[in-house]
Amino acid sequence: xxxxxxxxxxxxxxxxxxxxxxxxxxxxxxxxxxxxxxxxxxxxxxxxxxxxxxxxxxxxxxxxxxxxxxxxxxxxxxxxxxxxxxxxxxxxxxxxxxxxxxxxxxxxxxxxxxxxxxxxxxxxxxxxxxxxxxxxxxxxxxxxxxxxxxxxxxxxxxxxxxxxxxxxxxxxxxxxxxxxxxxxxxxxxxxxxxxxxxxxxxxxxxxxxxxxxxxxxxxxxxxxxxxxxxxxxxxxxxxxxxxxxxxxxxxxxxxxxxxxxxxxxxxxxxxxxxxxxxxxxx
Ligand SMILES: [Zn+2]
Numbered sequence: 001x002x003x004x005x006x007x008x009x010x011x012x013x014x015x016x017x018x019x020x021x022x023x024x025x026x027x028x029x030x031x032x033x034x035x036x037x038x039x040x041x042x043x044x045x046x047x048x049x050x051x052x053x054x055x056x057x058x059x060x061x062x063x064x065x066x067x068x069x070x071x072x073x074x075x076x077x078x079x080x081x082x083x084x085x086x087x088x089x090x091x092x093x094x095x096x097x098x099x100x101x102x103x104x105x106x107x108x109x110x111x112x113x114x115x116x117x118x119x120x121x122x123x124x125x126x127x128x129x130x131x132x133x134x135x136x137x138x139x140x141x142x143x144x145x146x147x148x149x150x151x152x153x154x155x156x157x158x159x160x161x162x163x164x165x166x167x168x169x170x171x172x173x174x175x176x177x178x179x180x181x182x183x184x185x186x187x188x189x190x191x192x193x194x195x196x197x198x199x200x201x202x203x204x205x206x207x208x209x210x211x212x213x214x215x216x217x218x219x220x221x222x223x224x225x226x227x228x229x230x231x232x233x234x235x236x237x238x239x240x241x242x243x244x245x246x247x248x249x250x251x252x253x254x255x256x257x258x259x260x261x262x263x264x265x266x267x268x269x270x271x272x273x274x275x276x277x278x279x280x281x282x
Pocket of ligand 1: 003004005029033034035036
């Protein structure tokens, strides 16, 4: 490795003032280069940063990459992105197992109760829960990366969300295949899943990384129960007009997340997102 981040850029990075594309190359380089991380620590507030990198180093310098990470690299994903994805909690075996068992049980109940309602109601919650679980100290090793490199905020969130969505959507899709009797209706969870994930993320800058998804998920469950009581047949979100409305909501939420992107990045030194740090809301 011959190129290193210039001293001046490191100072800008530490202050949270480095702009793209310099920021992106500094981001990628810092993940791979211990020397520049050490230099970054020198030019930044020493105490908090050192502790952050130490914990991150322990995770990043794991003796050898796991199978998933090696697969990603083989498929052309950049080293540092592969490592970030592999360290995403939802992609760890325990979370995947949890998602698989929830889906397995709900598919089983569809077959015994002869209504896809429970499956369609639960499946959209899985990516939302995954995004919520991807944040916060104690759960997330790459949380340190967001702490150390504050400007990672939005990009990190998008990489993680894409990983969580991909995993959850593939698994829910497979579960839908186990419900051939319901045809396309077994896929009616997809748009609600995207809408709930979008709303959950859009509320994060205001409500925090835990309360926003909890509130979104709770509202979804409450709405479904109300819809179930209002009509005998298919709950509103899973009818054709309901799906159209859900699609619009999903797009609106995505646009809102895009508009709020600055709120996820922070120029203050040690909080991953503006407005909410390790402590949670506000
Ligand atoms: Zn370097």
